[in-house]
Amino acid sequence: MKKKVVSLLLATAMLATTIVGCGGSSAPAASDAPAEDAPVAEAPAADNGELPVINFTHGYFHSEAEWPAAAQMREIYQEFADMHKDEFVFNIIANEAGAEGIYNTALNDLAAGEFYDIADFGGWDITPVASAAGAILDLKPYLDEDPAFKNGVGVCYDQNLTADGAIYSVREQIEAVGFWYNEALFEEAGATVPADWKTWADFDAAVDALLAAGIQPVSLNAGWPANILLAGYNQRSADSRAFHLAGANVETFDTDAFKGSIDFMQNSVLKKIGVANFDPAGDSETYRDDFFDGKTAMLFNGVWDAGASVGCGAGDENVKPAIFPTDEPGKKAALLSGGCGFVVSSKLDEAQTAACIEFMKYMTSPEVASKIIAYGIGMAPGADINYDEVANSVDAPEAKLLVEACRLCNSADYKALGLGNAFGDYEGEIQSKYAGLKDGSKTVEDVVTELNEFMAAAE
Amino acid sequence: MKEKNNIWGKIYGYFMIAIVLIISIYPIAWVVLSSFKQNPGGLSLPDKWVFDGYITIFTQLDIGMYFKNSIIVTALSTFFSVTIVSMSAYVSARMEFKLKSLVTLMFTTTLFIPSVSISFPIYQMLGNLGLRDTHAGLIFVYSGLGIAVTFFMLRAYFLSIPKEMEEAARIDGCSYAGAFFRIILPISRPGIATAAIMVALNNWNEFYFASILLKSKENMTLPALLGQFTTTYAQNLNGMFSAIVVSVLPTIIVFCLLSETFVKSLTAGAVKG
C-alpha cells in the first residue's frame, strides 16, 4: 500500500512539473527575450550586496596531486579575487567536466538564451556560434586602448581577429609546438641533429640515417602528432604558408602546396616508419611513450611535454627541443596557437564588464605570464616576456627545458596556427586519411578528391 | 542413451561457461591489473606495483562525496523510473483500451531519439524549474532516460504471467490496483529487480547530463572522477583505471549479493506459480 501512495504522490509531482515545464520549454522558440536574470539566480549568494558579482568558470578542477598546474592556475585566479575583494566579488568556479564540459554547457546555455559571465574555454571554440547569437563581448576596443593589454595577448590579437574585425577571445597561454628529439639516438646513427638542420632535405637525410642504423625515427598516431608534422611542413614556402593561413576558408584542396604536403607525409614519413610506430587510433598515447622510453628519435608534441622528460627511459639529458626547418635555408618555423580562451558575456553591466577586462589584463600581464611558464603550465603569448629572467627564476631541469622550448618557439621566423586551429573540421578529415596513405591504399590525388567532396557536402 | 545425452549436454554446458568466463573476465582483469601498472598494456603482471592512482583517489579527492551523490541519484531515479514504468507496462500488457497501440508506440519511439537532441530542451526546462545544479533535477532526467528499454523488459515479463492469477484476485474482490500491488508485483520481483539493475547501471555510469546539469563540485557524481586523470595535455591511464576500478567494484559486489536474493525470490515465485 505504501508503494501506491508514493506513486500517486509521484504522479502528482510529475504532472505539476510537466505543466510548468511545458510552459517554459515553448518559450525559447517563440521569444528571443534572453533570461537575463538567470545568472544572478545561479550565482552563489554574495554577502556584500553592494559589490558587483562576477562568476568566472574554468576547467582546472584537477587535484594538485594529479596535475599541479591546475592547482597553480587556481591560485593565480584566487590572487586576483583577493586583490580586488573590496571592489567586486569574483567567484571562481571549477567545472568538473573540464573545458569540454564548459563548451557543452555553453551551447545549452545559448539555446536557453543565457551565457557565462566569463569563462575560460581552454581551446574549445565557442566564439562563432556565440558571437552570431550576440551573446559575447567584442574585446577589440579594450585591446586597442591599452597597449600593455595588446602586448600581453601577443599572437592572439591577430589570430582571433574575425573577418568582421572583432576579437571575441584572448588567452593567457598558447599551444606552442615544435618537436622534441633524442640527441643520443641521432648521434648513434650519425645523423645531423635537428638543431643544425637547414632545410627539410636535412630531415629526410636524418630519417634515412636513423633507419639505416635500425632506429625508428618517430612514432605517430592518426591525429595530433601527425597533424603537427603536417602543419610544420606546411610552413616550408610562401605558397604553402598562404594555403595554411587560409585554412578552413580554402576554396579547394587541389593545390600544389597541399599536394606537396600530403606527398611528404606519405612518402617521406608514413611509408618509412614501422607498422608498430603508427597507431591508427587518434587518441592513443603510445607515440609519447615510445619516445620517452628511448625507442624513437623524435616526438611531435608541444613544449609542455618537457615535464615528461623527468626520469624517462630515454635519459633526461638526451631530450632536446627543436623547431621546424623550412625550404628557405636557415629559416625556422613554429606553431603557436592561441585559440579560444576567455570569453565574456555581452549582457554584463558596466562594472562587471570592467572587472572582467581587469581580470584578462591581469592574466596576460608579464608577471602572470612568467608564472605560467615557470610553473610548467604552458607557454604565454605575451610579447614582453623576458625569457632570460624566467630561466633564472627556475631551478628544476624540466622547468629550464620548458623555458628553453618556449624561447625557441618564440624565436621562429614563421609562426603559424596548429592544424586544428587553422583548418577546423577539415583537421578530422585530413587525419582520417593517414592510415590509407601509410598502407598505400590511398594516393595523394584520392585525398584531394575526398577532401573536396567533404567540402561540397558541408555546405 | 539418456546418460550419453547427459554427457554431451554437460560438455556443451561447461564449454559455454568457459567461453563466457573468458570473454567476461578478461576486461575487468585487465582493468584491475592496469590500475597497478605505470604503463597499462598486455595481460602480464605488473613489473612494479604502482598505487598512485588509488592513493590520489583516497587521499586527495573527496571520494565519499562522489559516492554519496551517486548513490542518492541512482537509487532515487531507479526507484521512480521502475515504479512509473512498471505501472505503464502492466497496463499496456494486460488491459484492453482504445489508445493502447498509441501508448505502446509512444514508449517505443523514445528508443531512437539521439541524446544530443534532447539535451537543449531538458536543460532549458530544468532552468525554468530552478532545478539546474540540483540532485532533484538530475533524478528527474534519469527517471525518464531509457524508459523504453525498461518498458519492454517489464511488459514482456508481465505478458508471461498467467492471467488467472489476477482473475482469481479480482473474484476475491480486489480492485485492479490492489491486484497489481498485491499479486502482480510480488510475483514479478525477479523481472522488476532485473529491470532495476539495468536502470541503475545506466544511471550509475551516466556522465553527459551530469556534466551539463550539475555545476557545483558538491553535487557531482562518481563518473567525474575519470576526468581527474585526463588533463589537457596527457592521460594518466594508471589513474584512470584506478578510478574505473573504484567506481565499478562496488557495483559488481552489490550485483553479486543481489543476484542471490533474486534466486530466492525466484523460487518463492515458482512455488506459487
Next chain:
Amino acid sequence: MNNSKLKKLFGEKNRFIFFFLLPGIVLFIAIYAYPLVQIFATSFTKWNYQNFLKPEFLGWDNLFSNYQKLFTVDKNFQRALINSIKWVVLTMVIQIPFTVLVALALAKKLKGWRLARNAFIIPNIISTAAIGLIFLNLYSPSRGIITEICEFFVPGSQVSVLASETSAFWAVTFSFILFGGSSCLLLLTQIFSIDPAIYEAARIDGASEFQLDWNIRLPLIRPMIGTVSVMAANYGLLLYNEIALITQGGPDNATYSLSYYIYKTAMGSTKLNFARANTAGVIQFLLGLILVGMINKAFRTSKAD
C-alpha cells in the same frame, strides 16, 4: 444507455488505466515529446552556428534539401547508414543466438553457472570508457595482442587491426557484440519462471535435454527473446561510445555510425549543423521504428498481443 456508457467511462477499470499510465506519459512528454517534434520540424530548416537561436524554414521549394544532401553528396552519412544497418543485422545474427545459447546452457545449473552469469554481466557494468580503452589497447600494434598473435602465425605480417577499413569495422563489432550479459540475465529469469511441472512431464516421456531446450524452453521464452532483440538491435543502431573511443570513425571514416555522424555534425564540428544532424536523426528514428515493427512481428506469439 447513455448513463451506463458514462459509468463505464469513469468506471474503475478506466480510472485505473488512466492513473497508471499518467506518470509514464508525463515523463514521456517532459523528456521526449518536445525534442521529437523539434527533430522533425528542424529537419526542414537551416540551423547551424550562424542562426543557432532561430532555425530558418527552408521554404516549400527546398523542403527536402537536407534529406537530398544526405543521400546525394554526404559520403560520411551514406557510410554511417550502411554501417549502422550492418551492425543491427550483426547483433541479430551473432549476439542474440550467442546469448540464447549461453542462457540455455547456464539454465542447466552446472557447477559454476552462477559465477558465469555474474561474470557475464561485468562487461555491461563497466563504463564504456573502460571498455573502449581496453579494446583500443588490444588492437594497438605496439601494445596489443592481436598483432603479436598474427606475427606468431605469419612472421612479418605486421598486422595493424585499426589501420585497415575492413578489420577496423570488425574490431568495433567485437568490442560489443559478445557482451549480452544483461540480455542473458533477462532470458534466465524467464527460463526459471517456467513451471517445472512442464519439464517433468516431458522428462518422463523420455525427452532429451536438447529436446527440452528446443521444444519447451525456446518457445516459452520467445517473447523475451523478442524483447532482448529489440534492445540489442537498438544498441547496434545507436552504437556510439565504442566508435568514439576506439576508432573515432576512422580509418578514413569507414567506421562511422549514424549516432557518431549525428554527434559529429551537430556538436563535434565548429559549424554546429543541427539541421543536418536532426535530418539524420529522423532517418535513424524511422529506421528504428521499422526495426521494432519487424522484430515484434517475428517474435509475436499467439498468446501475446
